[in-house]
Amino acid sequence: MTEPFLMRALLGGMGLALVAAPLGCFVVWRRMAYFGEAVAQSGLIGIAVGLALAVNLTTSVLIVTLLVSGSLVLLGRQNLVPFDTLLGLVAHAALAVGVITASLVQGPQLDLMTFLFGDIFAISRGDLRWILIGGIVALGLEIWLWRPLLAISVHEDLAAAEGTRAGHTKLAFVLLLALVVAIAIKIVGVLLTVAFLIMPAAAARPLSETPEQMAVFAAIFGMLSVALGLFLSVSLDTPGGPSIVLMLAAFFVAAIFPSMLRHRR
Amino acid sequence: MDGRERQPQQTPMPIGQNSHEPRAWNGVVSYAAPGASVGPGSLADRRPSGELIGARGIGVIRAGRSLLQDVDIEVKAGEIVTLIGPNGAGKTTLVRVLLGILVPDRGHVRRRPGLGVGYVPQRFDLDRSIPLTVARFVALGGQAGGEAIEQALTEVGARSLLERQLSELSGGELQRVVLARALARAPELLVLDEPVRGVDYAGEAELYTLIGRLRSERGFGVLLVSHDLHIVMAQSDRVVCLNHHVCCSGVPHSVAQHPEYSRLFGPNASRAIGLYQHHHDHSHDLTGLPRPPGSTGPGTQELE
Numbered sequence: 422m423t424e425p426f427l428m429r430a431l432l433g434g435m436g437l438a439l440v441a442a443p444l445g446c447f448v449v450w451r452r453m454a455y456f457g458e459a460v461a462q463s464g465l466i467g468i469a470v471g472l473a474l475a476v477n478l479t480t481s482v483l484i485v486t487l488l489v490s491g492s493l494v495l496l497g498r499q500n501l502v503p504f505d506t507l508l509g510l511v512a513h514a515a516l517a518v519g520v521i522t523a524s525l526v527q528g529p530q531l532d533l534m535t536f537l538f539g540d541i542f543a544i545s546r547g548d549l550r551w552i553l554i555g556g557i558v559a560l561g562l563e564i565w566l567w568r569p570l571l572a573i574s575v576h577e578d579l580a581a582a583e584g585t586r587a588g589h590t591k592l593a594f595v596l597l598l599a600l601v602v603a604i605a606i607k608i609v610g611v612l613l614t615v616a617f618l619i620m621p622a623a624a625a626r627p628l629s630e631t632p633e634q635m636a637v638f639a640a641i642f643g644m645l646s647v648a649l650g651l652f653l654s655v656s657l658d659t660p661g662g663p664s665i666v667l668m669l670a671a672f673f674v675a676a677i678f679p680s681m682l683r684h685r686r
Numbered sequence: 687m688d689g690r691e692r693q694p695q696q697t698p699m700p701i702g703q704n705s706h707e708p709r710a711w712n713g714v715v716s717y718a719a720p721g722a723s724v725g726p727g728s729l730a731d732r733r734p735s736g737e738l739i740g741a742r743g744i745g746v747i748r749a750g751r752s753l754l755q756d757v758d759i760e761v762k763a764g765e766i767v768t769l770i771g772p773n774g775a776g777k778t779t780l781v782r783v784l785l786g787i788l789v790p791d792r793g794h795v796r797r798r799p800g801l802g803v804g805y806v807p808q809r810f811d812l813d814r815s816i817p818l819t820v821a822r823f824v825a826l827g828g829q830a831g832g833e834a835i836e837q838a839l840t841e842v843g844a845r846s847l848l849e850r851q852l853s854e855l856s857g858g859e860l861q862r863v864v865l866a867r868a869l870a871r872a873p874e875l876l877v878l879d880e881p882v883r884g885v886d887y888a889g890e891a892e893l894y895t896l897i898g899r900l901r902s903e904r905g906f907g908v909l910l911v912s913h914d915l916h917i918v919m920a921q922s923d924r925v926v927c928l929n930h931h932v933c934c935s936g937v938p939h940s941v942a943q944h945p946e947y948s949r950l951f952g953p954n955a956s957r958a959i960g961l962y963q964h965h966h967d968h969s970h971d972l973t974g975l976p977r978p979p980g981s982t983g984p985g986t987q988e989l990e
Binding site: 449450568571572574575576578579580581582583587626629630631632634635 | 782785786787803805807810813815816817818819822823826827828851864867871877
């Protein structure tokens with residue numbers, strides 16, 4: 422069980438879980454799960470463009486996710502089309518454009534499954550370096566943004582009246598989200614990336630009394646799920662990414678039902 | 687619309703009656719500054735004058751509609767200014783402009799440099815997905831330490847809630863906690879946007895008495911927003927009546943006599959200005975809302 426590819430999968434996956442946990446809490450608190458979904462699915466366009474231009478895929482994905490996040494923020498200012506409709510529209514359009522572009526570039530030997538569900542066992546040393554650098558940057562930004570982001574998540578107008586720069590904070594958050602999504606896509610694919618953000622946070626909520634506790638519990642659940650998911654994957658020869666997500670779901674179920682029984686009157 | 691809104695013409699409150707009666711709040715007998723105190727030798731004269739915040743010529747246009755037009759308003763240190771107007775008159779928009787949350791299309795806002803503002807927003811739709819204790823929520827408002835937080839909570843009678851989860855609080859408790867957060871910032875200006883929504887009749891009186899007492903003790907300025915006339919005005923030094931533009935403004939009595947005010951709130955509204963008295967002289971209608979005696983206004987027919 423100490424194969425190098427397995428160790429890289431474990432390191433990369435747990436690193437991602439650690440970075441995604443605090444961010445995922447804000448995705449849950451700010452009701453941005455579908456925002457994340459739209460950005461993640463747009464990552465497929467980044468993959469296709471990266472393949473076409475033969476450049477580093479994480480770089481091309483990052484550029485596309487940043488562009489799409491920024492566009493979504495701008496599009497959110499119109500009010501003729503509801504924002505959730507807009508997010509669904511972008512997510513589906515991105516999936517369509519991404520799949521078409523990728524199939525044009527790669528032809529019949531296109532392995533779409535790898536892009537949609539990721540390939541955690543294919544993490545290379547270079548990928549690991551990306552995860553490390555991107556992860557440290559993201560974690561630093563998360564700590565820096567923690568207090569203002571928490572304040573505007575509790576009540577935006579109240580925070581703004583007290584001097585928090587709400588606009589800047591929200592923009593920084595969206596760009597940070599794009600960065601973490603770009604890192605995650607390689608590992609769990611465009612369809613499961615958001616699971617890494619919201620599922621550990623959701624599982625941590627019933628056990629938490631403070632926002633910080635929720636982030637820490639989310640990180641623990643995320644990292645344990647990576648380890649258990651990889652073990653499941655190796656033992657039963659199941660796909661890596663989906664096995665991890667299955668474990669995340671199990672943690673959520675285990676956390677939410679006892680709390681529901683406790684609070685029943 | 688807000689079902690709690692009471693029709694002023696159904697609630698005749700005589701001017702000045704019992705206006706100097708001390709009131710109890712949390713066992714503390716306090717002096718409630720009456721509106722009539724604005725005059726020679728009154729408390730208002732001894733307060734430090736000087737503008738805390740002021741706006742000139744404010745205009746806000748949204749979707750081709752003018753929400754605010756050429757609005758002037760100012761709050762000085764130690765004074766209570768009440769902003770009244772019907773629902774949709776642009777009161778909250780004006781507050782957001784004054785607080786710097788919304789940039790106006792016209793006009794400008796002057797603030798005393800470094801002005802400390804405490805804000806109690808109109809609606810507090812609590813997000814239960816954020817685990818937060820009361821203490822932490824209050825701390826999130828500024829640099830206040832544990833002692834200042836406890837003191838602020840004690841002041842609003844919510845000390846016992848310190849370690850409770852915010853999501854477990856009732857509407858009235860939450861409102862006090864939000865007020866405590868504003869107070870913990872040691873504000874020079876307290877802005878309260880319809881702070882009595884969702885609070886019962888007695889709670890409303892308590893809140894206004896508390897704000898009046900704190901103003902006397904600490905000398906901060908207060909901007910109070912309301913669409914409710916007869917209670918608020920008692921403690922106000924000045925009333926600004928807003929309906930997209932400033933209809934009229936001045937001391938409570940002069941505003942009450944103003945023709946624009948009568949036009950906006952009905953001919954009997956001026957009689958409604960006075961102090962709050964809780965005599966349980968009202969009955970309750972079918973929804974449990976308080977109703978003054980003898981009222982037979984539309985929608986409040988007695989079913990007996």
